[in-house]
Amino acid sequence: MASSYGTDADKSSLRSNYLSVRKAIPTRSRASSDASIRSSLRAFPIFDAAELVLTYVSFGPEVDTRSIIAELLEEGRRVAVPRVNKAAHAMDFCEIFSLDELEPGVMGILEPAPNAEPLTTPELVGSVCLVPGLVFDGSGHRVGYGGGYYDRFLAFYPGDKIALARTTMLSSNPLPVGVHDVPVDFIATESGIWNCRGR
Numbered sequence: 001m002a003s004s005y006g007t008d009a010d011k012s013s014l015r016s017n018y019l020s021v022r023k024a025i026p027t028r029s030r031a032s033s034d035a036s037i038r039s040s041l042r043a044f045p046i047f048d049a050a051e052l053v054l055t056y057v058s059f060g061p062e063v064d065t066r067s068i069i070a071e072l073l074e075e076g077r078r079v080a081v082p083r084v085n086k087a088a089h090a091m092d093f094c095e096i097f098s099l100d101e102l103e104p105g106v107m108g109i110l111e112p113a114p115n116a117e118p119l120t121t122p123e124l125v126g127s128v129c130l131v132p133g134l135v136f137d138g139s140g141h142r143v144g145y146g147g148g149y150y151d152r153f154l155a156f157y158p159g160d161k162i163a164l165a166r167t168t169m170l171s172s173n174p175l176p177v178g179v180h181d182v183p184v185d186f187i188a189t190e191s192g193i194w195n196c197r198g199r
């Protein structure tokens with residue numbers, strides 16, 4: 001059995017629902033909500049203190065991370081982004097120094113070049129990870145695209161996990177939880193940071 005409650009069927013209908021919700025948000029309100037989320041994140045002491053920021057590279061209507069990446073690099077902060085290895089159902093995080101060094105990978109998502117060196121787990125101590133998703137609940141559980149890439153990675157991740165979510169991506173009902181699901185610790189929203197620990 002894949003889930004402690006709910007089923008994978010629940011997850012796929014949630015996935016398609018929230019994909020439609022996301023598509024329906026006009027570009028301008030998306031941009032203003034993403035700017036507020038960015039401000040909440042930048043004012044969050046745990047994010048500010050991190051020695052290294054692991055982040056997805058946003059594509060399409062996802063909560064924007066490219067302006068966050070650009071800002072951090074400009075300030076001399078360390079940033080790493082994932083490269084998907086489809087055959088291994090895994091992803092590696094590689095440190096980057098410019099958005100220009102990224103190349104299109106699976107689904108057209110920008111990622112480090114094949115020869116970029118992956119960071120090892122001990123090198124991730126003291127980092128935070130910005131986690132993508134389609135919908136999140138108050139305990140930090142999430143539904144993503146269904147590749148399981150983040151759950152596999154987060155199972156061994158030593159740092160704090162922070163989701164970026166618009167209000168339209170928050171579920172007031174608990175989401176179905178699978179045995180492999182790893183909840184995030186915090187959710188950065190337009191109105192501030194939610195602490196999901198112990199909830």
Ligand SMILES: Nc1nc2c(c(=O)[nH]1)N(C=O)[C@@H](CNc1ccc(C(=O)N[C@@H](CCC(=O)O)C(=O)O)cc1)CN2
Pocket residue numbers: 056057058059062082084091106107109132133144145146147148149150
């Ligand atoms: N911006 C961003 N980067 C991210 C993620 C994300 O959610 N957002 N991921 C979050 O996990 C990982 C990539 N997730 C993936 C999820 C599914 C498939 C995939 O290949 N799915 C189908 C085919 C889909 C298609 O090509 O249209 C398949 O399995 O065949 C690939 C990557 C890592 N990078």
Ligand SMILES: Nc1ncnc2c1ncn2[C@@H]1O[C@H](COP(=O)(O)OP(=O)(O)OP(=O)(O)O)[C@@H](O)[C@H]1O
Pocket residue numbers: 002011132133142143144145146147148149150151152153155178180181
């Ligand atoms: N740590 C793991 N070990 C083995 N299989 C896993 C692990 N994590 C997830 N999976 C498998 O990956 C598949 C997709 O998982 P799930 O539906 O939770 O993806 P998701 O969280 O929506 O996607 P993503 O993590 O890529 O954003 C499921 O079949 C799940 O059992």
